[in-house]
Amino acid sequence: MSDVTLNAATANPEATPRSAPLTAVGPIAWARTNLFAGWLSTAVTLVCGYLIIRAVMGFVDWAFINAIWSVPVNANGVAQTQACRDLAGSGACWAVVTEKHRFMLFGTYPYEQHWRPALVCILFVALYIVSALKRFWNWTLIPIWAGTLTAIGVLMWGGVLGLPYVPQERWGGLPITLILATFGLAFAFPLSILVALGRRSNLPAIKVLCVLYVELIRGVPLISLLFMASVMFPLFLPEGMNIDKLLRAQIAIILFAGAYLAEVVRAGLQSLPKGQYEAADAMGLSYWQKTGFIILPQALRTVIPPLVNTFIGFFKDTSLVLIIGIFDLLTAGKTAIVEPAWQGFGIEVYVFVGLIYLVFCFAMSKYSAGLETDLNKHRRR
């Protein structure tokens, strides 16, 4: 083609001379076309650039350059936070995190036993990683989960193997958040599949029960379910009979998450063309074979994005247990700044707690994105 153009140019000397083509590659060229295309674009770029740089510099100044990382503690164990207060907001007082990080992470768990909840957190993360690897997607996952959860229970409670017994009300911080989220979703997900199938069932009793369950639970806020589990349920039990507070909250969370997930799963079931059901029936598969081999594998992978959306939402919703006096990660963080010496350093604590939530939620999000591409290779949209 270039030959033709060239010949055409030489053949017609009257044609206007054309400048050489721009080097349309490289970052400079990209910036020129996208950021400085005209005077308006240039102005917007400069204003935004200025604002971004100011904000970043301000944050760096606050978070790193002017920050105080530790403060002395006097003989009575009271931190001397005067240096932090003198900053008057110009720098972060990370000393509050340095001083209180173990309380925020592990709550009121006995201090010298903190290695146990720490190990529990590591076990949880390891469990997530193992479960995420496709190589373990077979029967081995069941003993792995059973073993890990038993180990977690033994570590948290103790009372065996020479570990001192730690009652549940002393648990706190990150392990509580991970326990509530993991057990909550691990139980809610199978429950939600059953409910979703039940809602599409032809058996009227099952269908009505499932519809009732979903609509009742979805119709009230999680906070009122927790309140019910914590405040009202004990009044219905005979005197002296107490069900563990954490277990009550856990059941409320499972029921609530189950109702939401059930609707997500039902959406997946309904997205399948009728032909899939009919073909499975024509093959002579039983109901459970049809559901297990044909319907669910297709339905679930369609709804990965809303599923993970709900998972992430529930991971964060576990922090609502604060209203019933359970010290999850966020509550422990808030409690850490009740002490007068540390009052007023909420931002630092919230940044620290927020980062932990971000790590878990971002990991979930990235993994699900990978899983989605992987499972839906055959029909990339």
Place this chain on the structure above:
Amino acid sequence: MRPGPAGQGANGRDAVTATRRLNFLRLAGATAITAVLSLPALAQQPAAPSGTTIDAIRARGTLICGVNTGLAGFAQPDSQGVWRGFDADYCRAVAIALFNDASKVRFVPTTAQNRFTALQSGEVDMLSRNTTWTLSRDTSLGFDFTGINFYDGQGFMVKRSLGVNAARDLNGATICVQPGTTTEQNLTDWSRANNIRFQPVVIERLEEVVAAYVAGRCDAYTTDVSGLAATRSAQPRPADHVILPDVISKEPLGPLVRHGDQRFADLVRWVHFGLIGAEEFGITAANVEEATRTDARPEVQRMLGRNGDLGQMLGVDPAWMARIIRGLGNYGEIYARNLEPIGIPRGRNALWTTAGGLQYAPPFR
């Protein structure tokens, strides 16, 4: 809803609201149960537990004590997760009386919402959680308040530069207040009674309401005086702020137990009186050993278990009070250790005998 940890001003007075809500819930619960299960009495007033509370505690080996989820000076976990504070020390005192061991307490953090259910259902043996003594709680909720260990009340804090000396001068002022508690109601009642007009600035979270006050969005900040004192002491220059002498409500706080077990109520009551009495007699953690051996005053001898059988009458070891004082100190020492560092002066909680305050112990005989 009021998150416990933020509840510096929550000194028990979210009380009325919480009580109403609880009553409503109990009613709703009872109705639901009646309708569904035809078992009307299930959600009614908790009956007295079978057996005595003291026996149950002894059998279990620990006292279960409901405390605040976090209130500076009263109950708050320190950096190592150990519960500290005035209310927490009262739990420890009862544990020492029962077990001679301050560590035999399980602290259960309770919120303003679930504290009463926790006590009614037997989840905790006692509440030591800055709860205001009111008639309805004493009767229809089925509790026994065992005494008043802290006289609190709602007050005002203003900046010194404002030049305000009394609450009456606040006419036309903007006042920062947290919603959802009786604080707001007390403020309105007081302004109406005194014909004072004010502009409320209502902010839910403690940190934010304090920040609004410090930033000058309002002229005054109102909550319980103990909360004001703690906030004031946390300011960079506490002297810049004045807590006005006017107190517009009564908030008598104290430990409470379930109705129907007088022995346990007596024990908690006399642990409190013992702590006060010890201060009246000048017995401290430092001199209690010596006083047990040498103090000739008959009442001291009875209190410390050298003479008489007061401990036996309460169902505890004769040396119960001596051990409590050895472990925790008397009332004044507990107060000085927990509340004075955060800027709450003795004020009305001083002894009646020596300082004309309200704290007073009946005789030990």
